[in-house]
Amino acid sequence: MRIYRLAASASLAITLGSIILSLVIGTATPAWLATMWYPPDEIVGKSPLVPVLGGLLLLGLVNSWMLWQVLRGPAPTAVPMGRAATGLRLLLYVNVLWLLIPSFLPGLVETVIGLALWVPALVLLTVVLTGSGRPFRLALLLLGLVEPAISLASGLADDSKLQLFVSPAYRATLMAVGVATFVVMVMLLLAQRRDGRWSRVTLLVGLGTFASAFLVELVDGLTRGSTIESIAEAMDVLYVVWLARTAHELNREPRQKAPLRVPTAVAAVGAVLLLMVVGPEGGPRLTYTWQSDQLLDCWAWSEPPRVADIPAHERDRAYLCSVSKPDRYVSDQELLGKGRDACTRFAAGEPVKARPALLALLCPEVIGRKYPDLLLSSAQIDQQQAEKENIEREQLAREARKEDALCRDPWPALRTRFQATASYYDWDAQPYGIWDPEADTEEDSEVIWNAESFDTLGTSGQLALIFTPSQDWATCVTAKALRSAPPPLRRKGWDEVVEADIVSDSGHLVMQMLSASKVRFPNLARSGPGIYRLRLYTRPGEDLILIYPAKRAA
Known part of the structure; x- marks a missing residue:
């Protein structure tokens, strides 16, 4: 029996046996270990047994089919393969192996290894594919490098705080990466179809990656934090199968057709998607305010900064940082308008609710007439405090000398x-x-x-x-x-x-x-x-x- 048939049969038998054992002992742990390949957590023990075992049975069938596809290995060479095609086949199988083997390395190390395996494979794909024009392959390569570059930058940056306060620019970047990944996969499938070496099943599996990703996101949104979510994420193996089938069928002879060029409609759709990513703002804002990429600086102050410590060109931003609320959206212009209106009423002697220390950032000359201490810098305040403490110490020393x-x-x-x-x-x-x-x-x-x-x-x-x-x-x-x-x-x-x-x-x-x-x-x-x-x-x-x-x- 071929090894891939033996492995798929053994996987299916282990899955069925573990599910029967789980039914007998009343816990999903054996079936979970056999299909998910890692120990279950507390949520699994609190979930109903029968639905969990049903999902694990379906996952076991998917895993068996995946092993069948992956372990078939490279097909016999039908036509002479160049160095690029041979290297591409090897890299594709290494990528499959990397995706299947569980890793316990740090996140940044995993990201670097994954990119080191996929980027050369992408470059060789653009070289090996035939039937596509040079501009098409160049666009495919450039778009394909967007997601690895962003992933590496995110891995190198400390984004733990950004997860708490995600700026609009950061969200737009994530959407742009998602759109680029979608476009790259579509272009790869179009190029494979134009090349002619890959079967219709391989192309359908590639198309199925979109459906599986949508299914995982749907289940994630409906059952966040549940056992079904973990099972749905584990079923997302069509991409691995597509990589294996792409490597397996590289031995065929490509068809000679006219070069594939980027249709005008595809370019128009890409432009529309980019416009959707940029999109209009929910409200007008200034580029240097608390909603910019430097939003974390705004929460570094426990008290409003002193106006003398802030350069004149940054005082508006300092005011916005001090009065803005992350859970309540108000446009920058509205906040500045209210602050300047309060300055006008304060100058006229009318009562205002705003704190003078905040208004001093917008109208220091007005606030300084009544509260001159607010115009002092932190260094001046510290110097005054030090002088006051020195006077008190000298007074105590004089009194102590008299007592002595x-x-x-x-x-x-x-x-x-x-x-x-x-x-x-x-x-x-x-x-x-x-x-x-x-x-x-x-x-x-x-x-x-x-x-x-x-x-x-x-x-x-x-x-x-x-x-x-x-x-x-x-x-x-x-x-x-x-x-x-x-x-x-x-x-x-x-x-x-x-x-x-x-x-x-x-x-x-x-x-x-x-x-x-x-x-x-x-x-x-x-x-x-x-x-x-x-x-x-x-x-x-x-x-x-x-x-x-x-x-x-x-």
């Missing part, structure tokens, strides 16, 4: 070069801390904050937090680093005296900057790495911190 000057050392008899005093404002009820700067104190912080109870001093590992009571005046904080335990200090006059251990693995303990005057405290770990004792004396408006090695304190 009022603070006094509460234990002046205990002097050390490693001490500092600064004022601290506890506006947001946040503690100030002492820690090892080279340690990861995140876990220590969690331990302190998650403790069941703590009063003024909380310590864990290499972190200590001092919780000064919230108040409306500054707290004077004095920290002293000692080499040994200090003598006892009378508790009289202090509300609380607490002690705790703190660890320094790196030999450094730092206190955060407390004052806006940027008073810096020295390294509080004078004896290097080890365990230190931290003693805190506190009363309203004053904290005294003593840090010394714990081993010497013992």
Whole structure:
């Protein structure tokens, strides 16, 4: 038995067996795998079983017929074939193989491989075909290259956003590609008929590609997202059969007829189709507005752009981008007319609904009389904000220096070069801390904050937090680093005296900057790495911190 008969018979037998198995076990999975050649999704399991199996049976018959046609291979050579015809036959069979084998490559790679196989085949077709004039074949080649060029450009471009906001020019391009593909297929069938090598069945299969494409689109529109849609798309194999039959019958001898020329009627129809693609606009628009190919730029603004940041020749477009709604079509001229009318009424002192920041894009001289800040550029606004923040920082620093000057050392008899005093404002009820700067104190912080109870001093590992009571005046904080335990200090006059251990693995303990005057405290770990004792004396408006090695304190 010939291989194509064996393959078609085996495919049909597998299809029937899988459908019977699906009926027995009550699920379409076996039949789906045998006919669709990939696992089913959740939608298949939710669809009625009998209609799905009916569609899969029809698909199995189509697949068997396709295998019969494709696996017949090249017919014996009846007449000597030139290099072009031999190369064309090989390329056509490679195209068939590429279309039938499932691919899991990235989309752009698949597009490049498909074009690398089809474009040379198209070129050789225009060379091999006889009975058609040179202008006809040149037009066929040029139109045939339109769809591959657009496909490659779309694959190289990042069109994920364009799928959300498709411009009229983009839609017109897609329609033009569809028309070009239709015209190319018609011209190929006309050239094949004029050549005489291909049978009527091959030409009918080629014509059937139009019917199958229309059927797939019809089913897609009626049953979008359903199982029937997937089955209908899988039946679109007439193009593969046409390629195989075209390669199979290349061995015949062409008929010698007068060259085929493009009829006037065909040219007229092509011109009409192009006019239909271009078509009139639904409403007047300007070429530089939000409806142009650069429409994505319009949605880059969360707020209207400042007029000083936009060149004068682009302000109309910036206004249209800011006021246009993608779900509501209003012509550009109407939007601009309403905006300029609002400018006139604003100049006359009449109330308007439009935001002044938007109208400033159309009439800055009118809006600037009442809102001069709207005419400033973003750089000027940032500069003003920076100057305001600098003034506020300087004011805070001056106030902090005054507060620092009022603070006094509460234990002046205990002097050390490693001490500092600064004022601290506890506006947001946040503690100030002492820690090892080279340690990861995140876990220590969690331990302190998650403790069941703590009063003024909380310590864990290499972190200590001092919780000064919230108040409306500054707290004077004095920290002293000692080499040994200090003598006892009378508790009289202090509300609380607490002690705790703190660890320094790196030999450094730092206190955060407390004052806006940027008073810096020295390294509080004078004896290097080890365990230190931290003693805190506190009363309203004053904290005294003593840090010394714990081993010497013992």
